[in-house]
Amino acid sequence: MSDLESYLAGFDVDTGYLNWASFGPLSVAVREEARADEELSATGRPSGIELVAGHVDEARALVAGALDAAVDDVTLVPSTTDALFHALFGLAGTVLLSPHEYPSIPVAARRAADARGQLTVRELDAGITRLTPEVVQDTLTDDVTAVAVSLVDYRTGYLVDLPALREVVGDRLLIVDAIQGFGVVDVDWAAADVVAGHGYKWLRAGRGTGFARFSPRARERIAPVLAGVAGTEAELGDLDVGPPKAGAAAYAVSRPDPQAAGRLRAALREMTDAGIPSIAALVAENARRVMAIADAHGIPVLTDRDRHAGIVTLAPDTGRAGLIAAELTNAGVTATVRGGVIRISPHAGTPDAAFELLDAAFAAARVGPILSTPTPAPLLPG
Template sequence: MNDWESYLGSFDGEPGYLDWASFGPLSPNVRAEVHADAELLGSGRRSSIELVGEHVRESRELLARVLRTDAEQVVLQPSTTYGLMQAVYGLAGGLIVSRGEFPSLTVAATRAADALGSIEVQWIEPDGGFVTPDAVREALTDDTRAVAVSLVDFRTGYRADLTALREVIGDRLLIVDAIQGFGVIEADWEAADVVCGNGYKWLRAGRGTGFASFSERAMERIAPVLSGFAGVEGDLPLDAVPQPAPTAEAFRVAGEDALAFARLATSLRDILDVGVSTIESELVARSGDVMYFADRYEIPVVTPREPERRAGIVALAPAPQDAAPLAASLANHGLTVTVRSGLLRVAPHVGTGADTMRLFGDALAAFSSARVW
């Protein structure tokens, strides 16, 4: 069995799960690592504690490989939101954010503006919620210092073009919430100045596995406002307050949960073994399968059709009177999806098998046959 077959075989859950954009059930390797490390930490031996603690360093190095950067530019965080807050609170000047972004961005931007007064939130409302290069270009002003965007939009599944956004904004900072695409699609990470993510969705590593990377430009322009005692270089002196570290470590608050990052390191090794580009190819195909069934039963899709503009999320937009019956049909057929604001978010993974897709097709067929035109 090759690495790819092993990776596909690791999706061992029951058929019907189409909600990977909400939570990724832990992989077998991650579950095994949790049990092994818990036993080590239960021993009380310093060598065992230090062995588990090595996963913190390993996670940073593996993240740097995926992000194509240096480990010193990566910092571990409890969640995506922590990383975004570190970036946003340290800004000065205008920050472009779509009102339709996930609240991790909109709330952080609003709170930072209200509390510090150092940033001005420049809200945009692009067509369809798609933060396109043209939408950003139209919103730029002389006061704009940064743009914050999701790599993959949580509502619509739209995949941002980081390369084009970089060309549009020039020397301004580009802050990316990457949670809905990191590790499963290739992206131009070098175009971004700050990349924040978490391993509890597509990486199947569980919560508490967040991270952020900061480019040299970001570290020059973003003040480590929320830097804690762990955000210093070297040993912490007890009778003085040192300056923040000159690396991304400045954006740490406290020590990391080694068990959480043992999970993250395990999941990162798994995806690096098979390659992100291989995962992306299969994931885009799976989202295409969802679109095929939606088209077959005439259910509108708002997610872009172009493979390069989507990842694993497909958003269905039934007529208002059809949303509840469609959601009920999916649930009655044993399918798990997210229903929010009239949209049904269907999110397969590469290990989503033919049995799940058959259930999905059956659920849509049942809904269609009972639909009143």
């Protein structure tokens, strides 16, 4: 069995699960790692405790390898939001962002602006739905010190062009929320100064498996304002707080959870062994299969057909979303349906049978009665 085949064999989920953008059911390897670490942590033996604690450094090294970064650039955090709060609270100047971002970015930016008074938040016009290089270029002014963006739009699956954004942003910082793309898209991560991610969606590693990369340039400009005891050089008994640690370790409030790090390590090892390009190709192909099924049933596709990851968002005719949602449930398909839009998110390991169930659900909804639905609204959460 090849590494890719082994990776695909770890998708032990219900056939109709097409909701990876919301939550990633744990892989077989991650579950095995979690059980083993629980046993090691239960004995109280120093050897077992130390073995599990070692997962933190192992996970950091694997994240660094995936991002083509130095290990010192990487820190483990509880969530993507934690990493974004560290980045934006330590930033001065003006950050440019879209009001359509998942709230993790705008909430962190506004909290930082209100709390410290050193950051100004500038939002793009609400009529602009994609943060493209052209839009950024037309909006940038000299006072902008950073641009914050999601690698993949949680609403539509639009994949931003990181290298092109890097070129436009220039010497400013580029802060990227990678949760909807890390592990399933093949991109040049070096284009970003800050990468904030989490393993509970596409990596299938469960909650608490967040991570962040702060490049040397980012660390020069982002103060570790929220550094806790784990982010300083202070020793037990020191009366002085002490200076921040060197590297990305400064952006930590507390020590990482070693069991969460173990799950992240297991997921990352699967991912790297299988190969990101191979996984990304399968995810993109499966997204195109969803689009083709939607096209066959006359359901409009909101997702950009040229730049997308694993998310496909559909906009049925007014009154059809409720009926489609019911038929998806009847067919055993798990997806996100909210505000008149439907978000389907297949993974690399999604079986052919899942697409057959999706096709059958759309067919059943096509002949059913029209139900009233509310005006489309943003997809929340996740």
